Amino acid sequence: MYRFLTTPRWWGINIFVLLAIPFCIFMGTWQLGRFEDRVDSHQEAEARRPGPDAGAGGTKAAPLDELLPVTKETSGRHATASGRYGEQFLVPGRELDGRTGSYVLTLLRTDGGKALPVVRGWLPEGGRPPLPPAGEVTVTGALQASENSGTKGVHAAGGLPEGQVGMISAASLVNLVPGDVYDAWVTLTDAPSGLTPVPAAAAEGTGLDLKAFQNLGYTGEWFAFVGFVLFMWFRLFRREAEAARDAALGLAPEPSPAAGARQPSRAPDTQEPSAAAQPSQP
Template sequence: MYRFLLTPRWLGGTALGLVAIVVCVLLGSWQLGRFEDRLGTHRASAAAPGTAGGPAAPLGSVLDGPQARVGSDTVGREVTATGDYDAGRQLLVPGRAVDGRTGYYVLTPLRTADGRAVAVVRGWATGTPGAAPPPPAGTVSVTGRLQAPENAGSGGAVAGGLPAGQLGTISPATLVNVLPYPVYDGWVAADDAPGGLTAVPTVQPQGGDGLSLRAFQNLGYTLEWFVFAGFVVFMWFRLVRREAEAAQDRALGLDPVPAL
């Protein structure tokens, strides 16, 4: 009854189905691997300062090139930057919460040798923005954790209408309006805060657990590819069963059931 499976038409169809299943499984496994990689990166960035990315690396090597962007694989990475603080353009960033208390960041641009600056959050203080300790003069080396740019309206971002010397959102798009020189993407939370300030912990993007939406897209694609593979198997058995029933009807001298 199943001799039809040895015909060229069915051998070709079965081979095609097997290829489709293998492709779907491989693509699903690849997407699953991408999800696991992003999950591992998230867990590493949520670890204690200094353990997320191993030894501190020069900022220029992590963000290599003017168009380099901070991604999920670099958030929380320990970096070093050397340059001179621009004390005259120090900014206060209100509406930021640490340990359940609302306060403000103290952000000071650090101008590096390549002409660009990195936004360094030297620390956090509770209450409403007030006088902040001045940065050290001369060339300094700062070690801290790389943070993603803030999105307007996310996290503790404050809308416009702020007084001079305050910033609502830490991002290149807002810093370009208050600084006369180019800046690196993202910002750095300094590990060592001066007296009167508290070191800022790693801030995960998207205001949640830091696991990006793209990671869940990878997981969704994984399920889709495995479903596609299962659908191919289901359709093959369904077509085999229909063909077997038609062959049995022909053997009994009955008209085969027309295909739907």
């Protein structure tokens, strides 16, 4: 009854199923692992989030140069730097607590001569940014990696007026100010009057963003493919088995003649010649 399983067609079907199921399980497990890695990194980043006076793990703020370059481990830690405030810019189109405004970005000329971008706070639309303090200052803030075109800093492509920048990065500032610029920035914990402190953002690849939940969605899709492959195999198997059973019982329908086939023509009937047509006898 199941001899059809040994046909070349079913050999191909079975081999495909045996290869497809482990592949789908592997891909689903891999996507689930990617999601779990993002969850773990997010939890670690939250655990490293410093308080007002501490860096990761409760340690005191560290000098800026000790935390560079910015990594997943150092992002969000509190860094200290000394110098004099210089050029100031607005970074428009930044949301905070559901409102749109601008970051007030001031460059700190460190003792080494290199400029450190410092976000002193968030300014609501229509507000006037306060001037930075004069003289030597020491700032403490959460360390952040430079933005790129894949983050919020996408406003640079729109052509901003003078005194505004679209991204907080050395690439966007190097042509606006003299000297070198750190490829990182800090956001102050205590903002001056008129500004709202900007919370430190999670390091790229550590937050539960859309990509993390895409991994979770792909996990469900791959395991759904396993069920679909099994369903289709069982459906084909049942149909073939029913056809084989009907054939064994003699219940298989006979093939109907093809449409348009020529029917055999009947031989014309031979008729006896009529008496009138017969020749008369002498």
